[in-house]
Amino acid sequence: MTATRAPAPATEFFRDLMSEHATSVAVVTARQPSGAPGGLLVSSLCSYSTRPPSLLVAIDAASRSYPMMVNCRGFGVHLLGRADAELARTFAGPAADRFADQNWTWDDDVPRLAGARAYLRCATSAVLPHGDHAAIIGEVTDLEAVPGEPLIHFRRSLGWSLSPISSVSA
Numbered sequence: 202m203t204a205t206r207a208p209a210p211a212t213e214f215f216r217d218l219m220s221e222h223a224t225s226v227a228v229v230t231a232r233q234p235s236g237a238p239g240g241l242l243v244s245s246l247c248s249y250s251t252r253p254p255s256l257l258v259a260i261d262a263a264s265r266s267y268p269m270m271v272n273c274r275g276f277g278v279h280l281l282g283r284a285d286a287e288l289a290r291t292f293a294g295p296a297a298d299r300f301a302d303q304n305w306t307w308d309d310d311v312p313r314l315a316g317a318r319a320y321l322r323c324a325t326s327a328v329l330p331h332g333d334h335a336a337i338i339g340e341v342t343d344l345e346a347v348p349g350e351p352l353i354h355f356r357r358s359l360g361w362s363l364s365p366i367s368s369v370s371a
Contacts, residue, residue: 225351238312242293279317319346
């Protein structure tokens with residue numbers, strides 16, 4: 202097998218390569234400066250620390266949700282399940298009011314969507330701008346989850362399934 206290399210900087214090559222990295226997706230919500238609920242779909246999300254339990258979410262500076270996320274005191278992370286593809290498309294899309302047809306409530310000052318596979322409420326503990334994104338670290342203050350298969354983003358599309366290769370453990 203021959204490796205493919207690209208000259209630096211290789212933005213498109215990097216983007217294409219990372220599209221081959223399967224990730225779960227989540228809707229991240231926060232209160233907008235206007236007081237209205239805001240949210241967006243993210244695939245750049247990972248656990249950051251276990252002591253204290255923390256997440257890292259990456260937000261594109263070109264996103265209209267960027268000012269909301271880099272200035273919020275807290276946010277909600279809604280891990281999506283296989284049945285949530287339409288919800289994912291809504292929060293990835295251009296709609297001005299993504300909450301219009303959603304079942305949601307306020308969790309103090311964080312919009313909480315009903316029915317997500319998991320919900321993690323986070324207090325913003327750091328915002329780290331880098332390149333064309335910012336990494337936002339949130340300390341988990343509350344969480345709730347139900348069993349289910351995650352919604353997978355792979356090759357720039359949703360709806361991929363997990364299937365075990367074998368009974369090999371990590």
